[in-house]
Amino acid sequence: MARTAGSDGGRTEAAIREAAVQLIARHGYEAVTMRQLAAEVGVQAAALYRYFPTKEDLLHSLMREHMEELAATWEGARPDNDDPVARLTSFVANHIRFHVERRHATHVSNMELRSLSRDNLTSILKLRTAYEKELRTILRDGADAGLLDIDDTGLTAMAIIQMITGVIVWFRPDERLSVDEVTATYLAMTMRLTGAKTNAEDRHVRQDAELRAR
Amino acid sequence: MARTAGSDGGRTEAAIREAAVQLIARHGYEAVTMRQLAAEVGVQAAALYRYFPTKEDLLHSLMREHMEELAATWEGARPDNDDPVARLTSFVANHIRFHVERRHATHVSNMELRSLSRDNLTSILKLRTAYEKELRTILRDGADAGLLDIDDTGLTAMAIIQMITGVIVWFRPDERLSVDEVTATYLAMTMRLTGAKTNAEDRHVRQDAELRAR
DNA sequence: GAATTAATAAAACGAACGTTTCATTAATTC
DNA sequence: GAATTAATGAAACGTTCGTTTTATTAATTC
Numbered sequence: 008m009a010r011t012a013g014s015d016g017g018r019t020e021a022a023i024r025e026a027a028v029q030l031i032a033r034h035g036y037e038a039v040t041m042r043q044l045a046a047e048v049g050v051q052a053a054a055l056y057r058y059f060p061t062k063e064d065l066l067h068s069l070m071r072e073h074m075e076e077l078a079a080t081w082e083g084a085r086p087d088n089d090d091p092v093a094r095l096t097s098f099v100a101n102h103i104r105f106h107v108e109r110r111h112a113t114h115v116s117n118m119e120l121r122s123l124s125r126d127n128l129t130s131i132l133k134l135r136t137a138y139e140k141e142l143r144t145i146l147r148d149g150a151d152a153g154l155l156d157i158d159d160t161g162l163t164a165m166a167i168i169q170m171i172t173g174v175i176v177w178f179r180p181d182e183r184l185s186v187d188e189v190t191a192t193y194l195a196m197t198m199r200l201t202g203a204k205t206n207a208e209d210r211h212v213r214q215d216a217e218l219r220a221r
Numbered sequence: 222m223a224r225t226a227g228s229d230g231g232r233t234e235a236a237i238r239e240a241a242v243q244l245i246a247r248h249g250y251e252a253v254t255m256r257q258l259a260a261e262v263g264v265q266a267a268a269l270y271r272y273f274p275t276k277e278d279l280l281h282s283l284m285r286e287h288m289e290e291l292a293a294t295w296e297g298a299r300p301d302n303d304d305p306v307a308r309l310t311s312f313v314a315n316h317i318r319f320h321v322e323r324r325h326a327t328h329v330s331n332m333e334l335r336s337l338s339r340d341n342l343t344s345i346l347k348l349r350t351a352y353e354k355e356l357r358t359i360l361r362d363g364a365d366a367g368l369l370d371i372d373d374t375g376l377t378a379m380a381i382i383q384m385i386t387g388v389i390v391w392f393r394p395d396e397r398l399s400v401d402e403v404t405a406t407y408l409a410m411t412m413r414l415t416g417a418k419t420n421a422e423d424r425h426v427r428q429d430a431e432l433r434a435r
Numbered sequence: 436g437a438a439t440t441a442a443t444a445a446a447a448c449g450a451a452c453g454t455t456t457c458a459t460t461a462a463t464t465c
Numbered sequence: 466g467a468a469t470t471a472a473t474g475a476a477a478c479g480t481t482c483g484t485t486t487t488a489t490t491a492a493t494t495c
Contacts, residue, residue, distance in 0.1 A: 054474080056455085061453080165391050170383050173382075173387075192372050192376055193380065196372075199413050264442095265443065267444070439495095440493070443490080446488105447485085448485075449485105451480105451482070453479105455476105456477080459472100459475100464470090465467095465468085
C-alpha cells in the first residue's frame, strides 16, 4: 500500500534502465508493457512514472545514454598521434569492444529509432552522425596521405560500420572466439578493405621498385 | 454492409501483403494495428482474417515469401562454371540488387524475427541459414583453390553479408549513385576483403617472379 | 434463375494498454 | 518529534487492441 522499507530512488532508476534494455532488446519496444517492465524490476507500474514521464522518454533516455557513452569511450581511446592507420585500428577495436560488451543496448539503439517522435529521433541521429563522421575523417586523411586506397569515403565508412557492428548479431561470449580474436580478424579485414599500406601489397610494390632499380 | 461490387480476393490479398510490408517496415510489427492495415488497403479489419488467420501468420507469410524469393533469385543467377571468384561476384551482385529492390521487405525480415513464435522463427531461420551457407561454400572453395585468402570462413561470410545487406540502410534510389555503381564499389571491397587473386597483389606477385627470373 | 459460395461490412467481445489519481509509509529536515 | 518530502502500492480511467460473430451482397454454378 505504500513505500517499502529499504527502497531507494537511485537504485530503482538503475534497475529500471537495466531491465528495460534487456526486455526491449529481446521483445521490441512496442511489445514491452510498463507492467511487464515493472514486474521485472519488482515494483508497481506507477512507480516507473516517478523516473520517466512517458514510455517514449524512457526509450529516448536509454538511447541517449548509449550514444553518449560510445562517444566518450572513443574520446578516451583515440590515439594522440595522427597516423591514420593507427587511428583506424583504434576506431575499429574500440567500436567492436564497446558494442560486444553492450549487445542489448546496441540492439535497442539500432532497431528502435522508428519508435521515437521527431524531436527525440533528431537528437539521437545527431549523435550518431557525429560518431560516423569520425570514421569518414580517418579514411579521408588516410587516403590523402596515400596510406589508404579508397574508392568512395562515405560509402566505405558505411560498409565498415555495418560490418563491425554486425559482430553483435552472431557473437556470443563464452564461445569459440574471444573478443580479442574476433577483433584481430575484423581488423585484418578492415585493413584489406581499405588497402592499408602495411600489408603484402605494399611490400611487393617496394620489391618491384627495388628490383627494377638494380 | 456487405461485399462491394468489383471486389476480388486475389487482388485483395496482394494489396494486404504490399500494405503490410510498407507499414511494418516503417512502424514495426507491434506498432501496426489490423485496423490501420485494413484502412490502408481500403477494407474492414475483419476482411483481413479471410486471408490470414492471425496477425502473426501474416508476418510469417511475408517473411517466408521474401526468403523464398531470395533463394529463387540466387538459383537463377548462380553461374554455371565453378570459378569461385565468378560465383562470389554473382552472389554479391545478386544480393545487393535483390535487397535494394526490396528495402521494405528486407527490413521486415531482418527486424521482426523476435515477433515470431518458436516454430515460425525456426522455419525462417532455416531458410536464412541455407542461403548463408551458399556464401560460406563459395569462400571455402575459393580458399581451397588458393584463389581467396581468408582467415576464418564463417566469420568472413558473416562480415560480407552484414556489409552488403547494410546497403539498404543508407541507399536511396534516385540519388547520387545507381545500383550498378554501388554494386561495383561493393564488389571491389569484397574482392579486397577476401584477397581475391585478380587484383594488384596478384600482378605484383607475378611481376616479382618475372623480374627475379631474368 | 435458383442455389451456393466468396467477399465483405458492421458491430461487438474481453483483454490489455499507457497513464493518472490517491492513499500510505519511510526517510529527512528543522 | 512534528512537518515535509520521496517512494511506492493499489485501483481505476478511457482507449485501443486482436479477433469473432453475424448479416448482407456479388459472383458463380448448375
